[in-house]
Amino acid sequence: MLAHIAKLIWNRKQANILIITEVAITFAVIFFISALALSNYQTYHQPLGFKWQDTWEIKVNTGAEWNNDVDKDQFSQLVYALKKQPEIASVGLTLMPVFERSSMTSSREVNGQEIYFKANYVDQHGPKSWGVELIAGRWFGEQDNGQNYTEVMINQRFAQQAFNDSNPIGFEFGNSLHPERKLLRIVGVFQDFRQMGEFSKSMPYLFYRYQLEEGNSRGMNNINITFNTMKNASYEEDLLKLLKGITPNWEFTIRTWQAKRQAQIKEVLIPLSVMAIVVAFLLIMVAMGLFGVLWQNISRRTQEIGLRRALGASKLSIQLQIIGELIVLALFGIGIVSLLLIQLPILQLVDELTWSIFWLSMSCSMVIMLVMVVLCALYPSRTAIRIPPAHALHYE
Amino acid sequence: MLKLEEINKTYHTDKIETIALKDINLTVKKGEFISIMGPSGCGKSTLLNIMGLLDAPTEGQIKISGAVIESYDDKNVAQLRNQKIGFIFQSFHLIQDLRVIDNVELPLLYRKMSAKERRRLANQALERVGLKARTDHFPAQLSGGQQQRVAIARAIVGKPDLLLADEPTGNLDSHMGNEIMQILESLNKDDGTTIVMVTHDDELAQRTERIVRVYDGQLIH
Incomplete structure (x- = not known):
């Protein structure tokens, strides 16, 4: 069956270019988002080097x-x-x-x-x-x-x-x-x-x-x-009195490192949250595009699905075949983009993109991409196999 | 070989109920070659689909090789179709992106069989329909008659008990139609394959052992 799938994919390479391109672009987008998120996550979790609590x-x-x-x-x-x-x-x-x-x-x-x-x-x-x-x-x-x-x-x-x-x-x-x-x-x-x-x-x-x-x-x-x-805020006034007593013309601002850290995190998280929302919308749009392409691809194969069922394929085996084919196509698209993306750490074009972040982003993006492909293929393939074979054979 | 008892088929839409088949009783004996005739829309294809387990009857019972089809569970009927029934369609239904040999191998993909054995049986089936020299061609490179012969090879490659042909010559000229008919006759006579053929062509129908006529979803005796 695997050889059959490979043969079918190869012989339909022109028709499959659209799916491969869509997957390749989506994968690249997911990769960059993952790399950015992982880089920030890794930076955040690296030792700060000092204590800020007291x-x-x-x-x-x-x-x-x-x-x-x-x-x-x-x-x-x-x-x-x-x-x-x-x-x-x-x-x-x-x-x-x-x-x-x-x-x-x-x-x-x-x-x-x-x-x-x-x-x-x-x-x-x-x-x-x-x-x-x-x-x-x-x-x-x-x-x-x-x-x-x-x-x-x-x-x-x-x-x-x-x-x-x-x-x-x-x-x-x-x-x-x-x-x-x-x-x-x-x-x-x-x-x-x-x-x-x-x-x-x-x-x-x-x-x-x-x-x-x-x-x-x-x-x-x-x-x-x-x-x-530990001192509370009231001690701040005592401190100010002491300092003003020595240098009355100087101004003093007292803040805890904890408060400064919280303010800074807030300052960073607000744009990050906005970006996360934009990214979520972007991924939804990309998923919808992929869904449309896969639906069109599967719909065009309704007659073939009817034929396969007439020849003895069960619904499950057809669904597995369709998903299997799409996974192979997705892996092909991912492979092409990966060859380009791997140049980034090799040529050290982006400082933040270390090998560990690269591989981790690759793995995350691949899992997200494959899950997305399977999810996007599930509904159209289920719809197609639900058409009785007698009707599917005459589907235009 | 095949027995239909009190088969009824009704299609329901929101408001309309269409009776496609009514009280069909039909027995097809092993090794028999019968044709089903009738005007367009009379239910011939529905009958053939029910015989081939491509569609389930609303009421009634089907027996294939003496076994009652008790469950229309997908896995069960898929296996029965694969093991016992071969289909030939008017429009051939070949997968255009696969070579002839790969098209013929299709039914065997759903059986536990080695690739080598599949290839051997597919070559054998193509030889049987006289297309051994065309194994590496794509369907588009063949004439209509040759494509239908590939479809016949695909239908017989799994050595089914029953061959169902839905207007197999409908898309062919009389010469090619005759060629196809000769192959079907040979399969019936030489190999003992049971064949049920839906046709509009009275001349072809006359060449079969028995003609079953359908009118308004009912058999006419």
């Missing part, structure tokens, strides 16, 4: 351009004042805030590789207190003070890209545009710090050290605090 962020607005000579001292006073509070367990600083889109992007030639990375200024206590995991080397420390290098920490992805399996600790690299500057020395490797949240792709990341005493020409504006015991 940290508050105090955003400092100096009201003018950062003047390091003046502002660094006032900023230090704020930090020292906060550290003195018995309720506060840790105080950490970041130039680029978490769960926001602001980021610093840079590139350097490291160990012969051009590495594009995101960077941030943090103080020596911050990362540890936010639960960033140290994998190799050490945290920033007092031993780095006054050295002839600039200490940096990199994440695991940075280390893998630049050093593969070799040890990056102690490696020094410079800035080819500013050779006069101190070399950067890697003192530690941390797992990750996806500062922009769960929906941001993990990429090479680098921490520069911010020292309160020296300040930074770029400034510093995010103080992140954790508590010994």
